[in-house]
Amino acid sequence: MTEHLILKNGVVFDPMNGVEGEVMDICVSEGKIVEKAPSNAKVIDLKGNTVMAGGVDPHSHILGSKLNVARVVSPDVNRHHPYPATKKTRSGVAGIIPSSFATGFLYSAMGYTTVVEPALPATKALGAWEEIEDIPGLDIAMLPLFCNSMISFKYVQDGDISGLAAYIAWTLKKVGGLGVKVVNPGGTYAWAYGKNVCGLDDEVPEWDVTPRTIMTGLAEAVQELGLPHQMHFHPTNLGRPGNVHTTMQQLDAIGGIKPSGKKKEVVHLTHMAFDCLGVVEEGMSNWKDVASGGLTFADYYNKHKHFTVDLGQITFGQSMTMTGDGPFQHSLYLLTGGKAKWSNIPVDVELPGGAGIVPFTFEPKSPANAVQWVGSLEFALNIKDLWRMFLSTDHPNGGPFLKYPLLISWLMSKKQREHWLGKVHKFASERSTLAEIEREYSLNDIAITTRAAPAKILGLEKTKGHLGLGADADIAVYGFNPEKTDLANNPDLILKHFLQTEFTFKGGLQVSKKGIVGKQLHSRVISVHPELNQDLSQRIDRELEEMMSKWFSHSFSNYPVPKRYREHLEMPTVIDSTAVKA
């Protein structure tokens, strides 16, 4: 399967290596970027094309039970989007929640090569691995949820950070995860009682824990273990006007955690478009008074360096909201006057109140939606350090990942923003500063925020997000000449080229050409296996057996995902966490 390639004369954007629009040759051998390719290498002339590393998407819901429930409940969203089979590739559907094969192919066609599923109930991980068999062409990672688990609560309540860290390490190894996801800590659990939490120090039913102790405990445990990706955080109060202030309070609380390694960031705040809503002056926390929180949050971001962010941009049109935040999903259902189709999926012990799913349409003419749309753009156009931010739509929440080109066009083109400001409710202009913002992202900025920064944020920068020696040969070639194409004044070209690459290479193999996927490659799974010292390892085996036998409804020995489903896909990185005290 190995191929040797020389990609000649492309205009390369590789910000991790300081390359900005230089004509360069890239050599590929055995799936890696190398200094010099063997003499039998295939040469492809990319003159007049733009070359970047394969896209990296650390936050996209591409698998798991919530996605399947959404597909089952809303077949209508896929009905008119067939994805036919070819001799070499499987069929599927390609609407806002594409089927598994189509998910892989659509990402390949867009030039993305690494995608992270950010909400895995670990107890259902076996099903996730089975699905990955049918999602081709990507390197995939998963972030198990630890935030509303009774086991986490037990360790947080006891102030036992070592125990919490060991539970995380045990789970990442047994189910093959990359990092730690936190969703509305304590709130989803409270939803099992029909309640939610909002303040940092609110009580969580039955337990002596609070949102503050859960989020700081987990962030600390992640640092103790030395995981490459900081705690991936969906805060409390999601989707509540004015929540930019409570989000900053929560980030402040986590800011007290000391980073254990070189990386300064201890938390990744995800889908800020849903977390950073403001209100008008003297306004109340309701949708009538909602205003952009983008500027407020950009200011906070520019002053505080302990966190990273992704946008969770809403893109208008039909979407499918799905989060591990059960009470938020229920409130969204109530917001539709109980008309929407509301689904809720509790999971044994790890997600007692449950994840929720509500199909939702973001309307350009809705004042609330227009303000939410503008907030994340205002933020992105006002931050100084792009290396701590990546683009996302929180697929399929703010819209499907297929809308990334649209998001890119808003960032790269003032003309495009003006066009859209004319289409959406006037509050977008009145309650934000977007109309006055001149800044336009350069191609280099796009390369940072779609591959280089996300790779670094995930801790995968050794092999992902760049085109330097030793990187995986994941390469996206866009069919426009950056020296001759005025993208900012031709936003339609942005939409065209970023939806379908000229070529996408995954591990040195060409998977697509002009948006047509011609090769169905098995995906691989990136995971982290933290090694604990023997004492801690023995302690956690004992304690988890006791808790899991008592609390889960299935047998302890049936919790781990068997090797048979993993060994041909998994690329585990073993990290030394033996310093965590027993």
Next chain:
Amino acid sequence: MTEANNIFNAVPCTFCGCLCDDIIIEVDGNRIVKNTNGCAISKERFIGHAENRCLEPTVSGKTVSLEKAIERAVEIITSSKRLLIYGLSSTENDAQREAYRLAELTGSVVDNTTSVCHGPTILGAQESGEATSSLAEVRHRSDLVIYWGANPAAAHPRHIPHYIRQPGEYIKDPKNDRKIWLIDIRETTTARMVDRFIRIEPRTDLEVIQTLRALIRGHKLDVSQVGGISIADLEEIAIAMKSAKYGTLFFGLGLTQSWGRHRNIDAAIRLIQDLNAHTKWGLLPMRGHYNVSGANKTSTWVTGYPYAVDFARGYPRFSPGEYTAVDMLARGEADALLNIAADPVAHFPRSAVSHLTKIPVINIDPKINMTSQVAEVNIPAAIAGIECDGAATRMDGLPLYLRKVIEPPEGVIPDRDILRMIIKSLEKVMK
């Protein structure tokens, strides 16, 4: 897998949707001699696994080699214009995934047994969503459990004793802290296991549910009784539902396949959604075949749709009522049937079976069943969860790894491998 002296612990039972995974299986040589913890059905399934087996492939009643049987199956498939692939709920996920591949390759329809059990549940969810629950959640928290149109005593024997009538973290005394009710049209054996039995008149499920919704929303009704229950009693039931801390509704085919069908489920879902404005409620279908939930899941991630999928155009399309097996057969549309791990002749209505006897049938099953009697090609399969491994999904969505505890009969291979052989031969023929 824990294996010592031929004892296998924590084995999932592959009979019903409970997928109880605390079964201890003892094997002596090539015989299963003991099943500890299993219900009567589970014991029969494991200990009697060798009974009534189809041991050799046959074509038109004559014993043939596996290769010959595959060859004939491929002939039937290639000469068919409208192949129906059906069954899949009593096998493991990989076999299901191969079936979709075969359907795509041949432009066929693929349907699973959902279309004759909880199909209406899915249609109801497509109207209204679905606020589900999970089994540990019910055990730890549920203080009011209602079974509606379900008879777990017969169909899911350990559902009540293993999952529900057990102490949980916040229900210390399951006898007193948790009430179990049954709503049904007749006093089944389950009625004897519950704390309260409420009989309603046949064909009134929808009315009773909608009445409860109205009462829970505080409406006054101008009738004295609905479904044979007085309004006063219904009011009391509505109040009890509203004042439960965590309620759970388990429903069976008595709700999905009776008068009203998907409308019953739609209403039941809306009832649960309404209750969530006051307290916490969830609902779960009592899935029958051990991996019918898995069949929905695999079909959904591979094709986008849970059942009734047509590949005639080279991509999946979904249309229950059109691409569902009974309708395909009753309309006389299917001109060949590939049946895997199900028994349509035993369960389908006469009009469908009548057409089925007129078309070539390929039947893949471990046992001799009624469909084997009409099938032109019979191919024996290993029993998943006993003679081969795999994955399956419990009724609440939990995936579990199935064990191989014993070798299959000689020459008998898993469903997935039979399907792969068919696909491989087809790919050669179709080149």
